[in-house]
Amino acid sequence: xxxxxxxxxxxxxxxxxxxxxxxxxxxxxxxxxxxxxxxxxxxxxxxxxxxxxxxxxxxxxxxxxxxxxxxxxxxxxxxxxxxxxxxxxxxxxxxxxxxxxxxxxxxxxxxxxxxxxxxxxxxxxxxx
Numbered sequence: 001x002x003x004x005x006x007x008x009x010x011x012x013x014x015x016x017x018x019x020x021x022x023x024x025x026x027x028x029x030x031x032x033x034x035x036x037x038x039x040x041x042x043x044x045x046x047x048x049x050x051x052x053x054x055x056x057x058x059x060x061x062x063x064x065x066x067x068x069x070x071x072x073x074x075x076x077x078x079x080x081x082x083x084x085x086x087x088x089x090x091x092x093x094x095x096x097x098x099x100x101x102x103x104x105x106x107x108x109x110x111x112x113x114x115x116x117x118x119x120x121x122x123x124x125x126x127x128x
Contacts, residue, residue, distance in 0.1 A: 013044075013048055013052060024062050027075070029075065036059075053105070057111055059088070060087075060094060060104075060108045060111045065115065075091055078091065084100060085103050087099065099112065101113060
């Protein structure tokens with residue numbers, strides 16, 4: 001068993017992965033956006049890209065889940081100074097269904113669209 005400390009020099013995903021895996025359940029996610037922004041600057045290998053996509057999917061799924069009422073307000077406060085293509089700065093828009101879906105990577109677009117369809121179905125049910 002390898003019990004060595006995580007090494008961000010050899011594994012750039014380490015802190016983002018730890019935050020997503022261990023922080024999302026309780027919404028203890030300090031620096032989530034900054035960690036994801038730093039990863040956008042890295043040249044990742046295919047295995048790392050695959051893992052990053054999986055982690056991003058967890059984040060988008062958790063934020064857009066309409067049954068998840070415990071998403072902290074500070075995480076939903078968007079940074080309008082950041083480009084819309086960096087979706088992690090616009091989690092409030094994602095949750096509200098106002099984010100331009102065409103800017104999301106395809107694997108996230110599918111999650112976002114499913115959530116938006118669920119929200120619309122709930123709204124239609126309530127209004128009838």
